[in-house]
Amino acid sequence: MGDNIRIGMIGAGMVGQVAHLANFVQIPGCRVTALAELRPRLGALAAEKFGVPIVFDNHLDMLAADAIDAAVVVTRQPATGPVVLDVLNAGKHVLSEKPMAHTAEQASRLVEAATRRQLIYSVGFMKRHDEGAAAAKKLFDEIVANGDLGAVILVRGWCWGGEFNVRSDFVMTDENRPDGLELWPSAPDWLPKNFHQDYAWFLNVFVHDINILRYFVGSGLKVRSVDLSQRNGRLVVFDSGSYTVLLEMGEQAGTDWNEGLEIQFERGRLRLEFPSPLLNNKAAEITLVRGNKTKAVPVSPSWSFRRQAEAFVADVAAKREPIASGADSVADLVLTEAIWRMHLGI
Numbered sequence: 364m365g366d367n368i369r370i371g372m373i374g375a376g377m378v379g380q381v382a383h384l385a386n387f388v389q390i391p392g393c394r395v396t397a398l399a400e401l402r403p404r405l406g407a408l409a410a411e412k413f414g415v416p417i418v419f420d421n422h423l424d425m426l427a428a429d430a431i432d433a434a435v436v437v438t439r440q441p442a443t444g445p446v447v448l449d450v451l452n453a454g455k456h457v458l459s460e461k462p463m464a465h466t467a468e469q470a471s472r473l474v475e476a477a478t479r480r481q482l483i484y485s486v487g488f489m490k491r492h493d494e495g496a497a498a499a500k501k502l503f504d505e506i507v508a509n510g511d512l513g514a515v516i517l518v519r520g521w522c523w524g525g526e527f528n529v530r531s532d533f534v535m536t537d538e539n540r541p542d543g544l545e546l547w548p549s550a551p552d553w554l555p556k557n558f559h560q561d562y563a564w565f566l567n568v569f570v571h572d573i574n575i576l577r578y579f580v581g582s583g584l585k586v587r588s589v590d591l592s593q594r595n596g597r598l599v600v601f602d603s604g605s606y607t608v609l610l611e612m613g614e615q616a617g618t619d620w621n622e623g624l625e626i627q628f629e630r631g632r633l634r635l636e637f638p639s640p641l642l643n644n645k646a647a648e649i650t651l652v653r654g655n656k657t658k659a660v661p662v663s664p665s666w667s668f669r670r671q672a673e674a675f676v677a678d679v680a681a682k683r684e685p686i687a688s689g690a691d692s693v694a695d696l697v698l699t700e701a702i703w704r705m706h707l708g709i
Contacts (some may be wrong), residue, residue, distance in 0.1 A: 368393040368679055370429030371455075373422045373446060375400040375409035378460070379437035380533040381641060382489075386672040388413050393676045397430040402538040412534050421543065422446055426453040432481070433457065433679050440567060444469050445545035446668075447484075451476040455619065456483040458675045462570050463689055465563060466551045467696040474689045483679050486691035488574045490637060491669040491687045492674055495647025498660065499635045500579060502651065505624060506633065512653065513629025517601070518580055521611040521620040522572045528639040532596065551700055553709060561594070566699050569612050572694050574687070575624065576601070580608055582694055586701045599702055623647070630654060 370393050381603040388395050398415045399422040400406030410418045419425040422434075426449060430678070433456035434508040436446050444464040450457045451473065463486045468507050477484035490496055506512050507575040550559040577584060584601040591597045615621060620639035625632055631653045649660035678685045703709075 368676055369400065369430065369432045370394065370398040370676075371397040371422075371425050371434045372415070372437070373399045373425070373434055373450075374437035375405055376437065376634040377450040377529065377535065380409055380413070381438055381530055382411050382668045383410065383435050383672065384415075385532070386666075386669045387676075388415075390669070390676060392673075392680060393433075397425050397428075399425040399520050401541050401543065402536060404536045405534070408536065422449060424695055426450065426455065426602075429610055431455060433675070435675075436460065439540070440563065441465070441546040441548075441549050442490040442544040444473060444547045448476055451480060451484065454480055454482070456679045458485040458487060458671075460487045461574075461692070462566050462693050462696070464696065465547065465549045465566060467693055467700055468551075469547055470689070470693045470696045471625050474693060476690055478559060481698075482681065483675075483685065485675050485678060485685035486687050486689055487671065487693040488570055488571060488578075488687040488692070489640070489667040489671040490575045490647075491578050492666045493637065493647045494666075494670065495649055495662045496575065496578070496635060496637075498582055498662055499633060499649045500651070502660065503579060503633055506628065510667075512631040515606045515626060515628055517606060517627040518576065518624065519611070519627070520572050520609065520624040520649050521622065522569055522578045523611075523615040524568075525615055526618045527618040528620075528642045530641060530643070532567070551703075554703060554707070558703070558707070562699075565591075565597075565612075565703075568694075569610070570699065572610055572612070572622070572624075572697050573698055574692065576610065577606060577694060577698075578622065579626070582691075584608060584698060586698065586705055589702050589705045591702070591706045601698075616661050642666075 373554040397417040406418045434450045436459040447459045551561040582601050587602045588600040595613045597612040599610045623636040625634045634650040637650045643666050644664045646662045651658050
């Protein structure tokens with residue numbers, strides 16, 4: 364494909380434009396050649412704004428036209444899985460927003476389709492691409508390897524949200540989103556229906572934090588205990604096999620963004636604090652404590668969404684496994700289902 368990877372955008376809403384389309388049209392190694400959007404006026408406006416030459420009113424026509432080599436899927440969440448499956452079955456590489464699906468069974472179907480056709484399948488966990496997160500992970504691995512801060516005693520992750528910092532440089536219309544997309548169930552079939560909406564909300568908001576915890580501590584997390592009794596202020600305790608991992612979740616009102624993780628060692632700690640997701644040119648901040656000395660670790664300004672787009676193009680070009688692959692991301696659904704099973708005593 365060389366420098367001519369043809370990218371198709373499926374979904375041109377606010378996140379599709381600000382976080383994805385605006386980045387892909389600026390990076391080398393690819394061209395955004397087509398856009399599919401169910402709302403015709405929005406599709407036309409977004410294509411004009413970002414210089415996309417071809418607009419389709421649905422993704423199936425885009426795939427049938429063979430106008431792309433890879434797709435970026437940013438649709439309503441219950442439609443993500445079916446659209447991704449269509450893309451993969453058409454033989455196209457794909458980057459989809461998270462969550463990749465709503466159950467581990469759904470997610471496994473997508474991974475099987477990508478594996479069968481030997482396609483690159485990446486999931487939009489942009490925090491793994493954050494320059495601060497990458498630097499903190501490297502530092503964490505070095506500290507564990509050399510043992511100079513002793514053993515890890517506890518890992519604590521948290522997400523309380525805050526101001527999302529949505530920028531105004533996108534177009535929008537008052538069109539209603541029409542029906543016509545296949546939708547997959549937004550919760551496992553064993554979950555009582557009165558919990559479906561809460562489960563889907565939990566998965567959409569906190570799957571990022573489950574994923575970044577796994578990125579740091581590995582894939583061996585087991586759910587030890589759960590308290591989801593209060594929607595705003597929830598706690599999950601995991602066992603890594605060597606130490607306890609906590610995840611605190613809720614929503615706050617305010618102008619700051621409050622999300623990150625802290626790793627406590629016997630003789631120090633490593634803290635990573637994420638910026639608001641749509642805050643451009645701002646990486647996560649790292650603080651390292653050794654004994655009684657606290658140091659801010661310098662990180663170059665960058666944006667995780669831009670780095671994610673660059674990585675996807677490079678992965679497709681090199682036929683390389685993404686850092687947040689579909690195959691890896693199935694584990695997030697497995698853990699989410701385990702959390703809710705424990706909450707309900709199922």
